[in-house]
Amino acid sequence: MTLDLSSFEKAVSSLKRAILVAKDAKKMRFTANQKETIRAGVIQNFEFTYELSWKFMKRWLELNLGSSYVDGVSRKELFRIAAENQLLDDVENWMDYHEARNKTVHTYDPLTAQEIFEKAQDFLLDAKKLLSALKSRND
Secondary structure (H helix, E strand, C coil): CCCCCHHHHHHHHHHHHHHHHHHHHHHCCCCHHHHHHHHHHHHHHHHHHHHHHHHHHHHHHHHHHCHHHCCCCCHHHHHHHHHHCCCCCCHHHHHHHHHHHHHHHHCCCHHHHHHHHHHHHHHHHHHHHHHHHHHHCCC
16 A cells, blocks of 8 residues: 655645745845744744654554554654664654654744744755655555
8 A cells, every 4th residue: 555645745845945935035125024924934834744744654654564563652763663664864853853843832932933943944854855765665
């Protein structure tokens, strides 16, 4: 059984576009409110792309290893299993993304928003790698 990765592909693409708009905003004369809104858009894209990332990771592992390997495991353990199965390169990066995602839920201040905005740019590269790994092994 193959996974329909179209929603994950769309999310990664949306995050990429949001980051490109944010980079363009640095060069243009946007107001502080406009820049804040663009940054919020990147963060929102990061949130839903991260959520889809770990869910597709888990689905792939369930299909290919069996649900008993991933049911009830911690996020760190899920990432470790995904790395062992060559879906991820760096478990610690993914734990950082998980922590950043949790911060978006619990607090919103300018410093935290900037931190998450920057983390989203790193995340895009790893999300693309995960998508590529899933596509290449989706049979």
